Amino acid sequence: MRNPLGAKGIAAEAAIARLCLQGLPALELFERAAVPLRRAVPYTAGCWKSIDPQTLLWTGFGIEDGGTGRIAAARWRYIENELLEPDYGKYLELARRRTPVSTLHRDTHGEPERSSRYRNIHRSLGFGAELRAVLRAGGTCWGIVALIRGDNQPDFSDAEVAFISRVGAHLGHGLREALLRKGAAAEPAGRAPGVIILAEDGSVRSVTDQAQFWLEQFPPDGETCLDLPAVVHAVAGRALAAPGSAPAVPPSATVRLASGQWITVHAATLHADGPGMVAVTLAPAHAADLEPLRLALHGLTPREREVARLLTRGATNEEIARALWISRYTVKDHAKAVYAKLGVGSRAELTAKLYHEHIDPHLGSEDVRHFAPAELAS
Numbered sequence: 001m002r003n004p005l006g007a008k009g010i011a012a013e014a015a016i017a018r019l020c021l022q023g024l025p026a027l028e029l030f031e032r033a034a035v036p037l038r039r040a041v042p043y044t045a046g047c048w049k050s051i052d053p054q055t056l057l058w059t060g061f062g063i064e065d066g067g068t069g070r071i072a073a074a075r076w077r078y079i080e081n082e083l084l085e086p087d088y089g090k091y092l093e094l095a096r097r098r099t100p101v102s103t104l105h106r107d108t109h110g111e112p113e114r115s116s117r118y119r120n121i122h123r124s125l126g127f128g129a130e131l132r133a134v135l136r137a138g139g140t141c142w143g144i145v146a147l148i149r150g151d152n153q154p155d156f157s158d159a160e161v162a163f164i165s166r167v168g169a170h171l172g173h174g175l176r177e178a179l180l181r182k183g184a185a186a187e188p189a190g191r192a193p194g195v196i197i198l199a200e201d202g203s204v205r206s207v208t209d210q211a212q213f214w215l216e217q218f219p220p221d222g223e224t225c226l227d228l229p230a231v232v233h234a235v236a237g238r239a240l241a242a243p244g245s246a247p248a249v250p251p252s253a254t255v256r257l258a259s260g261q262w263i264t265v266h267a268a269t270l271h272a273d274g275p276g277m278v279a280v281t282l283a284p285a286h287a288a289d290l291e292p293l294r295l296a297l298h299g300l301t302p303r304e305r306e307v308a309r310l311l312t313r314g315a316t317n318e319e320i321a322r323a324l325w326i327s328r329y330t331v332k333d334h335a336k337a338v339y340a341k342l343g344v345g346s347r348a349e350l351t352a353k354l355y356h357e358h359i360d361p362h363l364g365s366e367d368v369r370h371f372a373p374a375e376l377a378s
Helices: 006-020 026-040 075-084 116-125 158-182 209-215 230-240 287-297 302-312 317-324 328-342 347-362
Strands: 045-051 058-064 101-103 127-137 140-150 194-198 204-207 252-256 262-270 277-284 368-370
Touching: 006 026, 006 158, 026 045, 026 058, 026 140, 026 158, 026 368, 058 347, 075 116, 075 347, 101 158, 116 127, 127 158, 140 158, 194 209, 194 230, 204 209, 209 277, 230 252, 230 262, 230 277, 287 302, 302 317, 302 328, 302 347, 317 328, 328 347
Parallel strands: 058 368
Antiparallel strands: 045 058, 045 140, 101 127, 127 140, 194 204, 194 277, 252 262, 262 277
16 A cells, blocks of 8 residues: 655655564664654654553553653643543544544544643643554554644644554554563563472472572561472462363462562473473563452452453443353443442543552653653654
């Protein structure tokens, strides 16, 4: 298909596609891809977000506002608008569209003043037209971006919207590739996984330096008289429980360390080193790993946890009913129970509670990046 922006679009798309094949971390990919993107589609400021594909909650922010600090200072206002306020062009709704790209002018039929985000945030910051896109690959959402122009600049054209839709697919694949490569890349201490090899009797045959690092972070088990934390022996025993056949779900557990950080413990049997050998992997828990635990800590039943996860993803009651093979009335009953147990009154408040309590506190300086202002369009 012809590029909607012609020669400049071809050059920008090719540059972005090449970057998306390099397995760059999300924020680095965003920062480097923004340079050719701005040449093809000029804008004044932008905010790029990596997301957890299971919860669709944000896990990182790339901010570009010309060094003015306008976007950075208003970040929480944007977050509250997205999570709690009714408005146009919400990311959850956009992710469900066939083409997950739109502008605020289009969504409001040429009347952006109908948007509270436009009235209360954009205008106070000197912003005007806004384009939003969800970055998808394989039907899964991996990131989102908002591009904003000054208040005296025109709306994004049809050709620009079509171009962002094209490169959004590249960026979705790039974000997915980055996550796939992340597990194999060298990580600093405190982030990299470690491996323990155990014999059938539970004796340690081998342990990596990183595994030793994680073992030292475990809180004491008490008077168990075990060489390793009890959870390590538990998942290893589960892996060995059915010799000759792998369990339907690999045994795992999530444990809170003495530092407050969460770690996942996985086990799998080995065959090359003789029968009865098992490898136990210790790795930092990601947002998707912790989601079931967070919900369980609030006293939700397994079915209520399933409903809660679909609620945070923006699924309708009808869609939840079809996905779980239950009636819409049962969905409503489960939703009421979820809201009551978490002390919220709506799915928006549920999503906001999970983000504020379990995602944002763990975002470090490496998860928020300010892009170089010299490259921004005026």
